[in-house]
Amino acid sequence: MSLTNPILCLFEITDPNLIVTGISKERCSTNQRIHVVHATLSYQLLKCPHCGHKSLIKNGTHMSHLRLGTLSGGRYEMHLKRQRYQCKDCSKTCGAKTKLVNRNETFTHNIKHQVIVLARDMLTSKEIAKLCGISPSSVQRILNANIHLAYRVKHLPENLCFDEFRSCNHWMSFNCCDAVSHRRICYFKRSA
Incomplete structure (x- = not known):
């Protein structure tokens, strides 16, 4: 052994x-x-x-x-x-x-981590499923379980400033902040 x-x-x-x-x-x-x-x-x-x-x-x-x-x-x-x-x-x-593994699950933490790493490389769920040997619906389930949504603001300020700009690696980003205090309210990044 x-x-x-x-x-x-x-x-x-x-x-x-x-x-x-x-x-x-x-x-x-x-x-x-x-x-x-x-x-x-x-x-x-x-x-x-x-x-x-x-x-x-x-x-x-x-x-x-x-x-x-x-x-x-x-x-x-x-x-x-x-x-x-x-x-x-x-x-x-x-x-x-x-x-x-977690209770009543068949995917190990290692394969879940592999799915998340491949998703960060902007691969589709079908490509990730083929590389990991699981189904595309399982890839979606793993990704949805690991998405952490940004908190929601209880009250919006009276004056808002927002801008859409191209950030690094040809990503389009959106920034929203309070016009008076210049405190950021939300920030999103999406692919070009």
Whole structure:
């Protein structure tokens, strides 16, 4: 198992509870070759997250299919077996968690970051989807979740100054400010 650490380092995975059990190549429904990293996630829980009692027992595993991203044009996925636990007192179940993905999601933080970086380079969602190995609607979902809208001003000033000008790299920019205090109200930048 000397290969497991370099494989995890390749995708910037630092979870110490993650153990790589194997690597295989599979074909998906679109006849595309996928590199699959098989891994297990298991650690000992001390108490139940629901009731707080120390009466947890192992209760099987749950398979998660995670998208890791692309390397040298190949699509990589992780089939992750997560350990399940059941509490003897409250009979509720819980599973092992990782910081690799958010709860109930299949895209890792690494692939989300890759989508945002490619979007900053002014690529279309179809091009980003092709490079990352995901669908264009997933690209739009990731981008919409990471858009931070500017705050809205409660009251507009009585006198406004605004200007549209060409800024660096042939970008058109719009600036709006208060005519009396010269405080900026809004600023937008869009491509030419």
